[in-house]
Amino acid sequence: MTIKSRVSIGGHRATDVSEAVKRKYQASSSLKKGSALDKLFSYVFHLILLACYFVYTIVRLVQYTNNKLRVRFLNLAYNPSKAPQLIREDVSKLGKIPKRLSVILTLKSEEEEGGGFYGLLNDAAEATTWTVAAGIPVLSIYEYDGVLKNSLEDLRISIFKKLSDYFGSSAVPTFSIRVPRTNKTYYGVNSDEDLEYKSGEIDIQLTLLSYDDGKPTIVELTKTMAELANKKEISPKDISIKLIDSELVQLIGYEPDLIVLFTPTLDLQGYPPWHIRLSEFYWEPDNEDVTYAIFLRALQKYSTCKINVGK
Amino acid sequence: MSQYTNYLSIATVLQYVPFNEIVINTAKYVLTGILKSGSIPQHVSFIMDGNRRYAKMNQLELFEGHEAGSVSLMRIIEACYDLGIKHASIYAFSIENFNRSNEEITKLFELLVDKLCKLEDEKYDYSKFLQIRIIGNKSLIPKETLERLERVEENSKTNVGGLVLNINFCYTSRDEIAHSVSKTVSDVIDQNITINQISSEVINDNFYFYPDTPPVDLLVRTSGHTRLSDYLIWHVNESNSRIEFLNIYWPDFTEFDFYSILLKMSYEKMMKKGTQKVRTLAGYKDSHLPNYIWDYENYKVDDKRVELKSLKEHPPFVSILGEKL
Numbered sequence: 014m015t016i017k018s019r020v021s022i023g024g025h026r027a028t029d030v031s032e033a034v035k036r037k038y039q040a041s042s043s044l045k046k047g048s049a050l051d052k053l054f055s056y057v058f059h060l061i062l063l064a065c066y067f068v069y070t071i072v073r074l075v076q077y078t079n080n081k082l083r084v085r086f087l088n089l090a091y092n093p094s095k096a097p098q099l100i101r102e103d104v105s106k107l108g109k110i111p112k113r114l115s116v117i118l119t120l121k122s123e124e125e126e127g128g129g130f131y132g133l134l135n136d137a138a139e140a141t142t143w144t145v146a147a148g149i150p151v152l153s154i155y156e157y158d159g160v161l162k163n164s165l166e167d168l169r170i171s172i173f174k175k176l177s178d179y180f181g182s183s184a185v186p187t188f189s190i191r192v193p194r195t196n197k198t199y200y201g202v203n204s205d206e207d208l209e210y211k212s213g214e215i216d217i218q219l220t221l222l223s224y225d226d227g228k229p230t231i232v233e234l235t236k237t238m239a240e241l242a243n244k245k246e247i248s249p250k251d252i253s254i255k256l257i258d259s260e261l262v263q264l265i266g267y268e269p270d271l272i273v274l275f276t277p278t279l280d281l282q283g284y285p286p287w288h289i290r291l292s293e294f295y296w297e298p299d300n301e302d303v304t305y306a307i308f309l310r311a312l313q314k315y316s317t318c319k320i321n322v323g324k
Numbered sequence: 325m326s327q328y329t330n331y332l333s334i335a336t337v338l339q340y341v342p343f344n345e346i347v348i349n350t351a352k353y354v355l356t357g358i359l360k361s362g363s364i365p366q367h368v369s370f371i372m373d374g375n376r377r378y379a380k381m382n383q384l385e386l387f388e389g390h391e392a393g394s395v396s397l398m399r400i401i402e403a404c405y406d407l408g409i410k411h412a413s414i415y416a417f418s419i420e421n422f423n424r425s426n427e428e429i430t431k432l433f434e435l436l437v438d439k440l441c442k443l444e445d446e447k448y449d450y451s452k453f454l455q456i457r458i459i460g461n462k463s464l465i466p467k468e469t470l471e472r473l474e475r476v477e478e479n480s481k482t483n484v485g486g487l488v489l490n491i492n493f494c495y496t497s498r499d500e501i502a503h504s505v506s507k508t509v510s511d512v513i514d515q516n517i518t519i520n521q522i523s524s525e526v527i528n529d530n531f532y533f534y535p536d537t538p539p540v541d542l543l544v545r546t547s548g549h550t551r552l553s554d555y556l557i558w559h560v561n562e563s564n565s566r567i568e569f570l571n572i573y574w575p576d577f578t579e580f581d582f583y584s585i586l587l588k589m590s591y592e593k594m595m596k597k598g599t600q601k602v603r604t605l606a607g608y609k610d611s612h613l614p615n616y617i618w619d620y621e622n623y624k625v626d627d628k629r630v631e632l633k634s635l636k637e638h639p640p641f642v643s644i645l646g647e648k649l
Contacts, residue, residue, distance in 0.1 A: 055361055110642075272641075286558045287498065291553060291644040318549070
């Protein structure tokens with residue numbers, strides 16, 4: 014028995030594709046001549062397509078309702094109740110967790126529930142707090158426009174207050190915020206000058222990413238390398254994956270193990286391409302809310318994913 | 325991810341219908357016509373994952389899994405051509421795949437070259453519409469294999485206007501970016517361009533992909549993994565590219581699954597028309613928030629104290645490379 018006859022795809026046997034293509038090619042060549050019948054066919058097909066769209070609209074409506082209800086149910090089932098112990102309890106059941114986590118957040122319109130600038134700050138602060146409670150020490154937050162980068166003081170306050178809500182004012186975990194490319198790191202809510210704070214173990218290291226940290230950074234890096242090459246300090250032959258990686262790690266950071274998208278679809282929005290090489294993605298269809306249930310489900314999925322680079 | 329099962333079950337039902345081949349071919353013809361009357365992507369790409377698991381599941385030899393995958397690929401190529409898609413890219417062999425056993429690598433190379441050489445055969449009509457391009461780091465391809473691949477590439481060079489099949493062989497996206505950066509720097513040294521002219525488009529043009537390759541509209545990965553595995557990371561990270569992860573093995577991926585994805589894309593494109601969100605950040609901070617929101621010095625939560633170190637031990641960190649950290 015040959016492979017072709019043994020392989021049954023979607024229930025029908027694999028035919029001799031080459032022959033089929035041959036027939037198709039001949040058929041399409043004759044059709045190219047064009048006729049009134051072809052035009053009629055194309056109108057009929059388009060009408061059927063519109064009917065398909067109509068049916069699909071209903072299907073999507075059902076799917077959307079189903080997805081929304083599922084997320085609501087999950088949100089009810091997994092509520093951290095501002096208790097880090099509950100979060101750690103959930104996480105400790107997992108087989109493994111990522112060391113570097115990244116989340117993609119969006120600035121929603123003011124009219125939406127949990128939207129606007131304050132909504133975004135709150136989302137960033139919540140994601141940071143869940144991450145630190147889960148025991149993960151590195152988090153990067155991607156927001157396309159860099160709104161968070163431009164509102165550092167507001168973000169620091171929001172994170173501080175959210176950490177206080179969960180851990181209490183007397184036990185706020187330490188945090189640092191790094192803004193790539195500026196090479197600046199900010200400590201706590203106002204501890205930039207506090208040497209003791211800075212030299213101690215930082216519980217969570219935050220990096221703020223935006224579109225500019227992606228392709229534009231690689232373009233800038235190429236320009237810098239071209240300048241060095243012009244000065245004969247580097248040769249094009251020296252440019253390797255290793256060299257670019259070391260530069261981008263220095264500029265932007267390491268690639269995350271897991272990227273959680275709080276978006277309704279898998280939309281990477283220009284996320285730094287170099288940093289999505291092997292990262293796992295998690296998103297919940299039709300969900301835009303930044304909730305603990307989604308965060309936890311992402312970690313649960315990561316704990317079950319099989320790692321086999323190239324094998 | 326859920327739609328494909330509907331089509332799969334239709335295909336499964338069809339096998340019990342008398343003269344099923346005629347029914348299937350008619351269904352394909354009609355569905356192709358319907359989809360072509362709407363919006364069709366220009367460039368689709370595939371990570372053909374799951375051949376080995378398919379073989380294991382069906383108690384076949386490892387190599388037979390790859391053979392089954394190649395049958396599935398031929399069907400998809402045919403569907404792409406019928407639909408009028410201009411470019412199809414496939415992740416045939418990653419540089420990371422050199423981690424596999426020598427025996428498997430040799431067989432994979434043989435299979436690919438054998439399939440491509442068949443396309444050269446005059447009795448097949450592929451040559452009339454299929455232009456084959458080998459995209460990847462050619463310095464890593466064994467000499468004999470490379471010569472045969474380049475011959476196939478050369479022979480199909482004149483086939484313009486049909487389907488361009490980009491075979492990503494000895495390819496990873498990071499390697500492609502590094503290659504492009506290096507080539508761009510060389511161009512600056514050779515004074516073909518100035519430093520100020522370096523842009524995202526220049527990097528694009530210097531990729532292994534030919535400069536006339538349109539942007540990737542769709543990337544399909546089978547087998548349920550939700551990662552890119554160093555494939556097209558530069559090409560699909562923008563909002564105008566769609567990524568589909570399917571929970572089926574590549575040999576089980578049929579034209580009907582493909583049609584279902586294209587229908588979704590076509591529908592979404594139609595819905596997006598005229599409703600494109602304009603990004604505006606003007607006044608994003610004017611949210612009329614009360615001042616106490618920004619007062620952290622007087623913000624006290626005294627009814628609890630949870631030390632981070634007092635929490636239960638967390639599970640071990642395992643990186644995406646499988647390293648315990």
